[in-house]
Amino acid sequence: GDSVTQMEGPVTLSEEAFLTINCTYTATGYPSLFWYVQYPGEGLQLLLKATKADDKGSNKGFEATYRKETTSFHLEKGSVQVSDSAVYFCALNPNAGNNRKLIWGLGTSLAVNP
Amino acid sequence: NAGVTQTPKFQVLKTGQSMTLQCAQDMNHNSMYWYRQDPGMGLRLIYYSASEGTTDKGEVPNGYNVSRLNKREFSLRLESAAPSQTSVYFCASSVTGAAQPQHFGDGTRLSIL
Numbered sequence: 001g002d003s004v005t006q007m008e009g010p011v012t013l014s015e016e017a018f019l020t021i022n023c024t025y026t027a028t029g030y031p032s033l034f035w036y037v038q039y040p041g042e043g044l045q046l047l048l049k050a051t052k053a054d055d056k057g058s059n060k061g062f063e064a065t066y067r068k069e070t071t072s073f074h075l076e077k078g079s080v081q082v083s084d085s086a087v088y089f090c091a092l093n094p095n096a097g098n099n100r101k102l103i104w105g106l107g108t109s110l111a112v113n114p
Numbered sequence: 115n116a117g118v119t120q121t122p123k124f125q126v127l128k129t130g131q132s133m134t135l136q137c138a139q140d141m142n143h144n145s146m147y148w149y150r151q152d153p154g155m156g157l158r159l160i161y162y163s164a165s166e167g168t169t170d171k172g173e174v175p176n177g178y179n180v181s182r183l184n185k186r187e188f189s190l191r192l193e194s195a196a197p198s199q200t201s202v203y204f205c206a207s208s209v210t211g212a213a214q215p216q217h218f219g220d221g222t223r224l225s226i227l
Contacts, residue, residue, distance in 0.1 A: 032213040034215060041220075042220055042221075043118075043204055043218035043219050043220045043221050044157075044204070044206075044216075044218045045218070046215040046216075046217075049213070049215060051213040089156070089157070093213065095213070101147075101159060101162060101172070102216060104156050104157045105156065106154070106155070106156035107156050107157075
């Protein structure tokens, strides 16, 4: 079945470091892909999305490219800030028929130290 | 500009008590969802409602019931709370369409003693 695998955390970086959080997926068909962010004590917020192969989603300095050949959607940011400390979730929607449910990764916790 | 509103934000129950978690959205979304979030488990779907008048089970429906009261409101009921239901519960909503993201409330933190 469809699935999402994220790199395990926690990830700890110094401010201004480069960030990569890996996400790979298994899906039949052509899923839509999402990254969500959850700040401490809050609900999840959509960070970015991509709906077809080679699309690049971007927001707040974060980017992720939908790579069908490697079934990946890795999240990157060139220079992280303390305020980026949060849990990041990769998710996919299988786009199969009437299925509107998201398939979620387990989340990757990021801590950025000043 | 409320989005998805969940009440209450915090609750402590005793084993065997019942409780209803409330969720309302003001974005005219068709689909609504209830998740639970536990450490190391990510998000797990309890129930969802693809449209007003319909509800379907998710991954972990046992011990829960839901009601889609109208297009705006989707409630989650614990009939007889158990310690295993201690969790953070999130409600979400979305427009119909596979590429549409889900919008989340701030969660209800529920402890069952």
